[in-house]
Amino acid sequence: xxxxxxxxxxxxxxxxxxxxxxxxxxxxxxxxxxxxxxxxxxxxxxxxxxxxxxxxxxxxxxxxxxxxxxxxxxxxxxxxxxxxxxxxxxxxxxxxxxxxxxxxxxxxxxxxxxxxxxxxxxxxxxxxxxxxxxxxxxxxxxxxxxxxxxxxxxxxxxxxxxxxxxxxxxxxxxxxxxxxxxxxxxxxxxxxxxxxxxxxxxxxxxxxxxxxxxxxxxxxxxxxxxxxxxxxxxxxxxxxxxx
Numbered sequence: 001x002x003x004x005x006x007x008x009x010x011x012x013x014x015x016x017x018x019x020x021x022x023x024x025x026x027x028x029x030x031x032x033x034x035x036x037x038x039x040x041x042x043x044x045x046x047x048x049x050x051x052x053x054x055x056x057x058x059x060x061x062x063x064x065x066x067x068x069x070x071x072x073x074x075x076x077x078x079x080x081x082x083x084x085x086x087x088x089x090x091x092x093x094x095x096x097x098x099x100x101x102x103x104x105x106x107x108x109x110x111x112x113x114x115x116x117x118x119x120x121x122x123x124x125x126x127x128x129x130x131x132x133x134x135x136x137x138x139x140x141x142x143x144x145x146x147x148x149x150x151x152x153x154x155x156x157x158x159x160x161x162x163x164x165x166x167x168x169x170x171x172x173x174x175x176x177x178x179x180x181x182x183x184x185x186x187x188x189x190x191x192x193x194x195x196x197x198x199x200x201x202x203x204x205x206x207x208x209x210x211x212x213x214x215x216x217x218x219x220x221x222x223x224x225x226x227x228x229x230x231x232x233x234x235x236x237x238x239x240x241x242x243x
Contacts, residue, residue: 004243005224008035008112008232010213011052015234018083019059020050021090025098033236035110035143036102037212040095040129042122047071048095048129051079054120058082060092067120095129099136111138112188112210112232114167115146126154130162145188152182165210171196179207186210186229191219194228203228217242 012024013031020038028036039052043066056062056069060077071094080087095113102109117125126144133139144155145165152164163185171193172178179187186208193199194211203209203226210230214220220239223231233239 002227005228006034006110006230007236007239007243008037008110008210008230009033009236010037010232010234011039012036013234013236015215018080018087018090020052020093021079021087022093022097022101023080023087023090025093025101028236029101029105029109031237032240033109035112035230036098037112037114037232038095038098039114039116040125041066041116041120042125042128043071043074044068045070046124046128047074048125048132049074050093050095050098052116054116056092065120067122096132096136099132099138102141103136103138107141110141110143112143112145112165115144115148115151117151118147126151126158130155130159133162143185149178149182152184156183168193171198173198175202188212188232191223194223194226200226214239 009028011019013027014024017024017027025036038050040048043049055065059082060079062077075091078088079092080090102111115125133142139162143163143165145167146152147167155164165186165188166179166184167188188210191211194209208229211223211228212232214231214233215235
């Protein structure tokens with residue numbers, strides 16, 4: 001009997017809560033999502049924070065680059081009102097906060113940590129993420145992903161036991177040569193790749209596909225037929241009972 005497709009909450013339940021906030025992550029836990037996908041960067045003083053953009057301009061009431069702001073200042077910004085005034089109390093969380101949340105709940109829930117280091121270089125990001133995963137005894141429940149191939153290689157050098165995944169867009173014809181030296185556990189791709197001949201070939205080779213960001217029933221149905229491993233969505237509750 002084949003295993004059912006799993007559902008990961010993209011930046012938490014980001015269709016109904018402000019993305020990458022504790023409210024969005026708590027909602028994913030309450031819904032019974034199989035995993036949470038989030039993004040991490042480093043503050044000026046080296047704290048691992050959960051935020052997608054390199055600046056705080058879009059998702060908070062502040063401005064500036066994450067890398068230029070210390071945690072004591074960053075934590076004070078409102079990270080919820082841009083989405084809805086009901087979330088004015090939400091702030092940018094630490095990765096450690098999210099790990100603590102998941103550690104206290106279903107032991108099978110996966111955390112997919114995307115390293116946002118393809119634009120801004122964070123030399124210590126890999127080390128700090130691994131240190132937190134080790135400290136919280138969460139390595140076995142983590143997938144570390146990145147668009148940055150060098151970053152994936154560094155993770156593997158630092159700790160070969162941690163699962164990694166390569167993130168990419170479109171249908172790169174050289175995908176097999178790109179991932180050959182990386183020893184990744186999966187590919188995180190778009191719908192178009194999962195539906196392509198190359199995507200089917202990769203899956204037949206035994207490399208799992210986790211597909212982002214799927215919000216329509218039509219795309220979900222086609223991916224279910226294609227037997228992909230994971231769908232990453234802003235609306236987990238739409239699909240949890242359709243697997």
